Each structure stands twice: as C-alpha cells, then as structure tokens.
Amino acid sequence: xxxxxxxxxxxLEEIRNLFLMPFNDLIFKAQSTHRNYFDPNEVQVSTLxxxxxxxxxxxxxxxxxxxxxxxxxxxxxxxxxxxxxxxAKAARAKGASRFCMGAAWRSPSKKDMxxxxxxxxxVKALGLETCMTLGMLEEHQAxxxxxxxxxxxxxxxxxxxxxxxxxxTTRTYQDRLDTLENVRKAGMKVCCGGIMGMGEDLDDRAxxxxxxxxxxxxxxxxPVNMLVKVAGxxxxxxADLDPFDFIRTIAVARIVMPASHVRxxxxxxxxxxxxxxxxxxxxxxxxxxxxxxxxTANPEADKDRELFRRLGIRPEQRETEHTEDERAAALAEAxxxxxxxxxxxxxxxxxx
Numbered sequence: 001x002x003x004x005x006x007x008x009x010x011x012l013e014e015i016r017n018l019f020l021m022p023f024n025d026l027i028f029k030a031q032s033t034h035r036n037y038f039d040p041n042e043v044q045v046s047t048l049x050x051x052x053x054x055x056x057x058x059x060x061x062x063x064x065x066x067x068x069x070x071x072x073x074x075x076x077x078x079x080x081x082x083x084x085x086x087x088a089k090a091a092r093a094k095g096a097s098r099f100c101m102g103a104a105w106r107s108p109s110k111k112d113m114x115x116x117x118x119x120x121x122x123v124k125a126l127g128l129e130t131c132m133t134l135g136m137l138e139e140h141q142a143x144x145x146x147x148x149x150x151x152x153x154x155x156x157x158x159x160x161x162x163x164x165x166x167x168x169t170t171r172t173y174q175d176r177l178d179t180l181e182n183v184r185k186a187g188m189k190v191c192c193g194g195i196m197g198m199g200e201d202l203d204d205r206a207x208x209x210x211x212x213x214x215x216x217x218x219x220x221x222x223p224v225n226m227l228v229k230v231a232g233x234x235x236x237x238x239a240d241l242d243p244f245d246f247i248r249t250i251a252v253a254r255i256v257m258p259a260s261h262v263r264x265x266x267x268x269x270x271x272x273x274x275x276x277x278x279x280x281x282x283x284x285x286x287x288x289x290x291x292x293x294x295x296t297a298n299p300e301a302d303k304d305r306e307l308f309r310r311l312g313i314r315p316e317q318r319e320t321e322h323t324e325d326e327r328a329a330a331l332a333e334a335x336x337x338x339x340x341x342x343x344x345x346x347x348x349x350x351x352x
Contacts, residue, residue, distance in 0.1 A: 009214065019206060029255060033255050039316075046286065047096040052104055061234040062233060063230075064232065087099075092127070097315065098130070100288075131152035132152075133191075136179045142183050152189045153190065180192060192219040192221075193225065197226050197267075209249070222262050222263060224265060228270070243275050251282035264280075
C-alpha cells in the first residue's frame with residue numbers, strides 16, 4: 001500500500017474539499033490512510049479523572065465548570081493524591097493504558113504545582129502513561145511537568161481561529177498556541193483537538209484541522225469532541241450536529257494527521273453503536289473509558305468492552321505506541337522492505 005506522506009502545509013481549500021467528498025469515498029480514503037500507520041483493529045484506551053472541579057475563571061461557553069455560569073455543578077478542591085492513585089489503579093484494572101488528569105484552572109498556581117507533579121510521578125510508577133490538562137502553562141511549568149515524567153499534555157484549540165471569539169473571550173487563540181509551544185519545548189507529547197457542534201460552519205471545522213495539521217509537529221493525540229449541551233451554559237440550546245458531519249470530521253482528521261491517534265472523545269453518550277462504529281471505520285483509534293469525562297456522562301466501560309468484542313477490536317498496548325517521527329521511520333522502512341522484496345521476485349522471475 002502506498003504510504004501517505006506527513007504534511008504540514010494544508011490549505012483551507014484542500015481540507016474543505018475533503019469534507020465535501022462523497023461520504024463513501026471519504027471513508028474509504030480515511031480507512032486506507034489509517035491502515036498505513038495503525039492496526040485497524042486496535043484502539044488506544046484512556047481514562048480521564050477530574051482532579052479539581054468547578055469555579056474556573058474562564059468563560060468557555062460550552063463548559064459547566066466555568067464560574068461564569070450557574071449549572072448546579074458542585075465545586076471540588078484539588079483531590080488528595082491517594083484518591084487519584086486509587087482511581088488510576090482502578091482504571092488500569094479496567095484496561096486503560098493512559099491516565100489523564102484534568103483541573104479546572106486558568107493555569108496551575110505555584111502552591112498547586114508540587115501536588116500535580118507528585119501525582120504524575122506516582123501514576124507513572126503504576127506503569128500507566130500520564131496526561132494532564134491544567135490550563136495554560138508557562139515554559140518553566142511545562143519543564144517541571146516533563147521532568148516529573150508527564151507523557152502528554154492536553155490543551156485543545158476548541159475551534160477555528162475565526163470562530164474562537166464566539167466561544168471564549170477570557171484567553172486568546174495565541175495563548176493556546178503558546179502553551180502548545182511550551183509543551184513541545186519541554187519534550188512532552190501534545191494532545192490537542194476541538195469540539196464539534198458549537199454552531200460552527202464547515203470552514204470552521206476545516207480551519208481547526210488545518211491549524212492542527214500545520215503545526216510543526218502533529219499532535220500525537222487529537223481528541224474530537226461532540227458538544228455535550230449542559231443546562232445553564234450559553235450552548236445549552238444550540239442546534240444538534242448532523243452525525244454525518246461529525247463522522248466526516250473524524251475522517252478528515254485521520255487523512256490530514258495520519259500518524260496521530262484520533263480520539264473519539266466527549267459526546268459518546270449520545271452516539272449509538274452504529275455511529276461509534278462508523279467513527280472507528282473513519283479512523284478514530286482512541287477513546288476515553290469510564291462512566292464520566294470530567295463532569296459529563298460517558299458510556300460505561302462494560303458497554304465499550306462489549307462493543308469492542310462485537311467489532312473485533314482490541315485495546316492497544318503501550319508498547320505499540322510511538323511518536324510521529326518513529327511511525328514515519330517505521331513506515332519508510334516497511335515500504336523500502338516491500339520494494340526490495342518485489343525487486344527480488346522480479347529478478348527471480350526474469351532469470352527463471
């Protein structure tokens with residue numbers, strides 16, 4: 001199979017044209033691309049825990065944790081480390097290979113950093129990959145987390161730069177890009193995606209994927225969320241997103257970032273099994289396991305395992321994960337080996 005090159009120069013028109021392909025052609029292209037880089041029947045499994053809930057000073061219009069909206073969410077202080085470790089052990093027992101910890105902060109405070117650093121060290125000692133989302137990071141904070149062994153840092157762009165001001169006003173798009181750059185400088189992997197169904201148009205979805213795909217390094221994980229409409233937020237009555245538009249977004253993300261894990265993230269509670277299965281076919285190969293994503297519902301782990309069984313999908317093991325550069329090198333080696341094999345057989349046939 002012909003290798004799909006990693007690109008960082010996508011135009012908005014190119015990505016828009018992918019979205020506009022006939023659905024069957026788009027899915028075929030995405031699945032073909034997916035098979036160049038991944039086992040099509042493996043899905044990476046993560047668990048997400050809220051380590052500090054509510055009272056966030058940001059005004060993200062989709063978020064029940066924002067202190068700007070009255071959603072009835074019970075506020076919680078930073079969890080004790082022992083409770084976090086107990087949750088991590090339970091996640092590992094259920095098959096998770098990555099444990100993600102999220103705090104509703106604009107950015108971590110100086111007094112809280114020692115606690116989250118210790119969480120990273122102790123979760124890492126369990127043999128799990130570690131991921132955190134703590135808001136914006138300065139360079140020294142990113143280095144401190146990296147030194148503790150944090151594998152991934154999540155910081156979503158949420159939407160296109162053009163539509164961003166309709167969603168958030170308390171931090172800029174450039175603030176988010178600066179945090180991603182600080183994470184990269186510190187040597188951590190990037191988890192970065194967005195939310196579909198917030199009233200954005202096709203060009204906004206294309207613009208988000210263009211921004212991600214044109215970063216100097218593609219995010220190793222790309223969470224594609226479907227808006228969970230929460231009463232009390234400005235987004236509670238936004239029109240429902242067409243499921244096929246969501247699946248198309250998964251497929252285009254797979255095509256433009258072929259070596260990244262594309263995560264089927266928030267909103268799965270509102271997706272039936274057929275929609276989720278089409279997402280896997282379109283190239284999604286990562287999910288969050290468990291009953292809750294921070295503060296919103298998620299399909300129960302047993303239901304996920306049963307769907308995996310029916311689809312012949314198995315959880316991806318840690319040792320199968322590699323960086324984008326490692327995947328590209330492995331693919332190039334495989335392509336060269338295949339070319340050499342064909343040359344050998346061609347020569348053998350000619351001499352026979």
